[in-house]
Amino acid sequence: MPTISTASASTLQQISLIEKRAHPLLICDVDEVLLQFIPHLERFMADNGISFKETAYRLKANMVYTQSGEKLSDDACMAVIHDFFESEVGRQEAVPHAAEQLERLSKLCDIVILTNLPGTHNKPARENLLKSLGMGYPLVTNDGPKGGAVAALCAERAHHPVIFIDDSPTNILSVGKSTPHVQLVHFIADPRFYATSSDLPNVALKSNCWKETGDFIENLLVAAVK
Ligand SMILES: [Mg+2]
DSSP: OOOOOOHHHHHHHHTTTTTOOOSOOOEEOOBBBBBBOOHHHHHHHHHEEEESSOSOSSTTOOEETTTTOOOOOHHHHHHHHHHHHHHTTTTOOOOHHHHHHHHTEEEEEEEEOOOOOOOOHHHHHHHHHHHTTTOOEEEEEOOOOOOOHHHHHHHTTTOEEEEEEEHHHHHHHHHHHOOTEEEEEEOSSSSSHHOOOOOOEHHHESSOOOOHHHHHHHHHHHHHOO
């Protein structure tokens, strides 16, 4: 079971700088939740002669060289993702209505952005882009499953609701195990990947719409203070 100690020293150090208070908290992923990811990655891959073999929610083992149909090795897939972030981190587009719904929810809860972003030097570019899109909330970079980071972010918020939003099954399952009291929202902006994604256990809401997600979380937060 992940614990706080499974988060990296860098992640825990970033979390230590975030104000802790007895107040509800929304922890929000970036890629495919606040910023478009799959469509950008597909364009970047196409420019490099690579495409997805099928619409399936995994990146590794799903990339092929478009002309030959040959699969990329795991290392080659990771290199594509690394190069994508190096090139595109400052250019991704916002998911529709994400900023306005976070603004609405920020009146009821604290918001922390928790993102698995390769390359620590990419953090300022991501922060600047999100700020320019109206989503300038505290941002923590993480590496691997997010259960440890979420457990650390939950400290000192006992008896207050915590909500976690992510597209990655690995992260949803990790947080469900480490902090079972956290409400899980499985959000996938891309409609094709949303349609083919598996239903995960203990998810309070599965959505690809920020208006629906904003309504759902507001109801949770309002119900918690009654
Ligand atoms: Mg994501």
